[in-house]
Amino acid sequence: xxxxxxxxxxxxxxxxxxxxxxxxxxxxxxxxxxxxxxxxxxxxxxxxxxxxxxxxxxxxxxxxxxxxxxxxxxxxxxxxxxxxxxxxxxxxxxxxxxxxxxxxxxxxxxxxxxxxxxxxxxxxxxxxxxxxxxxxxxxxxxxxxxxxxxxxxxxxxxxxxxxxxxxxxxxxxxxxxxxxxxxxxxxxxxxxxxxxxxxxxxxxxxxxxxxxxxxxxxxxxxxxxxxxxxxxxxxxxxxxxxxxxxxxxxxxxxxxxxxxxxxxxxxxxxxxxxxxxxxxxxxxxxxxxxxxxxxxxxxxxxxxxxxxxxxxxxxxxxxxxxxxxxxxxxxxxxx
Numbered sequence: 001x002x003x004x005x006x007x008x009x010x011x012x013x014x015x016x017x018x019x020x021x022x023x024x025x026x027x028x029x030x031x032x033x034x035x036x037x038x039x040x041x042x043x044x045x046x047x048x049x050x051x052x053x054x055x056x057x058x059x060x061x062x063x064x065x066x067x068x069x070x071x072x073x074x075x076x077x078x079x080x081x082x083x084x085x086x087x088x089x090x091x092x093x094x095x096x097x098x099x100x101x102x103x104x105x106x107x108x109x110x111x112x113x114x115x116x117x118x119x120x121x122x123x124x125x126x127x128x129x130x131x132x133x134x135x136x137x138x139x140x141x142x143x144x145x146x147x148x149x150x151x152x153x154x155x156x157x158x159x160x161x162x163x164x165x166x167x168x169x170x171x172x173x174x175x176x177x178x179x180x181x182x183x184x185x186x187x188x189x190x191x192x193x194x195x196x197x198x199x200x201x202x203x204x205x206x207x208x209x210x211x212x213x214x215x216x217x218x219x220x221x222x223x224x225x226x227x228x229x230x231x232x233x234x235x236x237x238x239x240x241x242x243x244x245x246x247x248x249x250x251x252x253x254x255x256x257x258x259x260x261x262x263x264x265x266x267x268x269x270x271x272x273x274x275x276x277x278x279x280x281x282x283x284x285x286x287x288x289x290x291x292x293x294x295x296x297x298x299x300x301x302x303x304x305x306x307x308x309x310x311x312x313x314x315x316x317x318x319x320x321x322x323x324x325x326x327x328x329x330x331x332x333x334x335x
């Protein structure tokens with residue numbers, strides 16, 4: 001992984017002019033003890049993961065951004081999490097105008113598109129670091145499940161992660177740096193990544209993630225958020241009183257309990273992102289129709305059947321019809 005050291009050393013000398021905003025007061029996002037702060041006021045994430053891929057496509061599109069933001073506002077969403085950078089200024093402007101924040105995630109190897117491997121992620125940060133849609137930066141998504149992407153050694157990822165976080169800090173003083181880790185990080189992950197300000201955890205522990213907050217309290221004094229949590233709306237088997245087949249009530253009940261658990265532990269956790277905003281027909285088969293199945297790591301804890309039916313996770317369906325769980329978020333996020 002020597003190439004990582006070379007790239008990061010090189011880009012640290014590059015000066016990129018940030019996008020200019022006239023008469024624009026820049027938000028300052030910081031962390032203090034276990035809290036995330038926006039302009040020195042505690043900020044609690046009421047979020048959704050957002051990767052809008054239209055029916056029949058495998059590519060993200062913001063063609064429905066106006067409708068989506070309206071639905072998010074109705075549901076009480078204050079933050080969205082995206083899995084790749086948004087390079088359209090008009091989209092970021094609309095997110096800001098809606099009063100919503102966004103966490104921008106950078107992948108390791110995205111063929112040179114604002115990724116960590118090429119070092120171009122820092123170009124994006126310097127371009128948009130003064131945009132008030134940004135809440136903070138996030139590096140990677142549960143890469144600890146994929147050592148095969150890093151020459152079979154996850155420590156190669158941790159090395160790149162910590163160095164990339166430091167580079168961000170050298171270029172942007174107004175936003176923290178996070179990573180989205182699959183489940184609770186071990187001591188090696190924590191000690192290797194001292195430059196991470198706030199940890200995201202992708203957690204699927206049935207309908208109650210409470211145990212991970214107590215575990216986190218024992219291993220770290222940094223802020224933490226659930227970068228993914230939730231349930232799908234398809235039951236592969238009949239279980240826990242929920243019938244087999246599409247079952248919006250099972251999803252709504254699980255998400256209700258998960259959100260309650262997060263809110264009840266707000267002294268430790270800084271909020272959550274419900275996975276996800278929109279059903280993803282691109283994930284498990286023919287993108288023209290909704291397929292059963294799909295695969296995700298560490299998914300035995302998905303309520304209530306232990307099966308991640310990957311195309312059924314939205315709080316709305318592909319046609320923007322609200323599922324039962326939409327009203328769960330609307331009730332709990334607007335309190």
